[in-house]
Amino acid sequence: MQSGRTYLLAGGGTGGHLYPGIAVAHALRSAEPEARVIFLTTNRDLDADLVSREGFEQIPQPVRPFAGNPLRWPTFWNAWRASVRQAARAIHKSAAAAVLGLGGYAAGPPVVAAKYAGVRRAILNPDAVPGRANRFLARRVQAVFLQWEASRRHFTPAVECRTVGCPIRAAxxxxxxxxxxxxxxxxxxxxxxxxxxxxxxxxxxxxxxxxxxxxxxxxxxxxxxxxxxxxxxxxxxxxxxxxxxxxxxxxxxxxxxxxxxxxxxxxxxxxxxxxxxxxxxx
The missing domain is CATH 3.40.50.2000 (Glycogen Phosphorylase B;)
Incomplete structure (x- = not known):
């Protein structure tokens, strides 16, 4: 039986999003050996490969990137709502202690679901200029972890920003x-x-x-x-x-x-x- 706390890490689609999350996951395991870490990712093969290789659980999401073409908005919103519901179930079932968004569109639904559930939540922003997803999520989290101090100016003063660098793997x-x-x-x-x-x-x-x-x-x-x-x-x-x-x-x-x-x-x-x-x- 799982005796430690559960943490959900949300993001994927590229190594740039997943690798910092994998570093965080290993750090959590080092600090809390009984911790359970679950990745909520895209459904790309790369995500499954990277996460399974590191021995962590993965939940692929149907979420899709936002499309500029209005004809594709219904598909986006259907996938978004399905992903928020899926994340809400994962949060409830695992009694998640916190959710960390790793950047990119796959971070969105779990972070939003965490806000609805009253679960602690934050996002990692390693880019100098935050992307669309992190700009949207910054108003919905309790902390934004920055790699660069210069990134702070892209967020409003009301957003709690902390410059911590970018997590990298022990390798x-x-x-x-x-x-x-x-x-x-x-x-x-x-x-x-x-x-x-x-x-x-x-x-x-x-x-x-x-x-x-x-x-x-x-x-x-x-x-x-x-x-x-x-x-x-x-x-x-x-x-x-x-x-x-x-x-x-x-x-x-x-x-x-x-x-x-x-x-x-x-x-x-x-x-x-x-x-x-x-x-x-x-």
Whole structure:
């Protein structure tokens, strides 16, 4: 029988939303070993993969992102209401002690349901400029946890903001360069350029590297590339390097759970400036 308190973490759709939540979940387990942590996420495969891998419970929500096209509003509202009801049931059944929104549209229904239920609630805002969901939820929570002090100006004075940084997983404190080189099959005698567009990849970065890397590799044989493309562009990027004769110097990976070791293996990183990525880099 569960003897500890239950915490609901709400959000998903990208690693940028989920990874800080996973860090929080592990911190809760460390502070309260009997704690139960449940993630209320989107129904994307990525969410199920990341949450189950860490050993936490997951409840996928039917919620969808808000659409600008009025013809899609009925679908949005139906999914929203169904998700609020689902979250309300989860809060009641688990006797949740608190709900933490992790950002993005999937955070909305559980935080709103927590407000209706009188349950303690807060949101995590790692982005410098809060997104639409967090701006909406900020008036409905008891605290907004910021990564950057500069973000405070985007909220009204009535919103309780606390600058705490962005939670990162313990793996980043224990990352090892040699382990990273070995994990990705890299040459320890060469310097390594890591290129990443975060969990979903970035097509503009991928296409730019497909053009630039072959020329660079011909001029600098002492460098190698670890390119995290996202699953969508993995095959196309690998084929581009093969056609350009640069396949031997480029390791292409669609997605990795071992980002800490990838960063540890790198001498230089080219990346999107996502909030979680910046926290992991620093």
């Amino acid at each position: 980043f404190r224990n990352a090892d360069r040699q382990r990273g080189l070995s994990r990705f099959g890299l040459d320890a005698a060469k310097r390594t350029l890591l290129v990443t567009g975060a969990s979903q990849g970035a097509r503009t970065i991928n296409e730019a590297l497909q053009r630039v890397w072959p020329r660079f590799a011909r001029a600098r044989a002492d460098w190698q590339l670890l390119h995290l493309t996202g699953h969508r562009d993995e095959a196309a990027t690998r084929s581009a390097y093969e056609r350009a004769g640069a396949a031997d110097s480029a390791t292409v990976v669609g997605f990795t759970h071992e980002m800490a070791d990838a960063l540890a293996a790198a001498d230089i990183v080219i990346s999107r400036a996502g909030a979680s990525t910046l926290a992991e880099l620093t």
